[in-house]
Amino acid sequence: MVAFEVPEVDYTQYSNRQLIAVPLVVLAVALGVLAVTYAFTGSPVTLGNDFTGGSEIKVQSSEPISEQQATDLFGDSVVSVQQVSGQDQYIITFDNTGDLSTLTDTAEQADGITVLQSGTTSAVFGQQSQRFALMGVGIAFLGMSLLAFALFRTFVPSIAIVISAFSDIVIPVAIMNLVGIKLSLGTVAALLMLIGYSVDSDILLNNHVLRRSGGFYESTYRAMRTGVTMTLTSIAAMTVMAISATLFGIDLMASIGIVLVLGLTADLMNTYMLNVTLLRWYKYEGVSR
Secondary structure (H helix, E strand, O other): OOOOOOOOOOHHHOOHHHHHHHHHHHHHHHHHHHHHHHHHHOOOOOEOHHHHOEEEEEEEEOOOOOHHHHHHHHOOOEEEEEEOOOOOEEEEEEEOOOOHHHHHHHHHHOOOEEEEEEEEEOHHHHHHHHHHHHHHHHHHHHHHHHHHHHHHOOHHHHHHHHHHHHHHHHHHHHHHHHHOOOEOHHHHHHHHHHHHHHHHHHHHHHHHHHHOOOOHHHHHHHHHHHHHHHHHHHHHHHHHHHHHHHHOOOHHHHHHHHHHHHHHHHHHHHHHHHHHHHHHHHHHHHOOO
């Protein structure tokens, strides 16, 4: 069995400014990406059909259907083509510019294609889903913040958890915009999971440093041995899921896996650079003032 040993980082080599600069710069760039996206689209993240409305048809085809072939057949309203695993059936999703009856007629007239099912998501329902999703993320984030302040009852350690969790969400959302992953109910679920992951690793670190015996650096390393191992294991599992889902054409699961990998990677940086810096300042400077 392969053993994984977390290396001990010599934090004394770096000043607080050096350590905190990297996560803050990355966060600032991510916020900039969201601001530019909002300026061009009216939303900080590109919204999928779950939130904008659209149509989809399920077809059976004697030949494989690629996204390019679907675009050639139906036009630019095609959003995605997803094969039903192990079958000669495909789910073709369209944005809200496509008329369902016209799309269905086009599919039925094509050689080798049989329409099995069709449906639409109205823009009104999409907006309602958007409100519920934002409400869910907001409630989860508020609950996480209240939990942090209830556990530590001190401003700096608590706000460190909140900032780290905020950054863990903002960074993957910004990268989603850059790589073309749209926000869906599935990726919202992934963001909610990231809040849980972030709180877990940050509370683990804060608890070791503030409530257990030993010096600051000894306590930090103890927390890292557990936290880094847990996070890297999760990253490996989500990477396998994303690759497998991509190979089998399960786009939603692939997107969820990618978002979780991005968020967990950001969590490593934010927990053991941003959070550690704020805790070190609090322990050696903030408490004495």
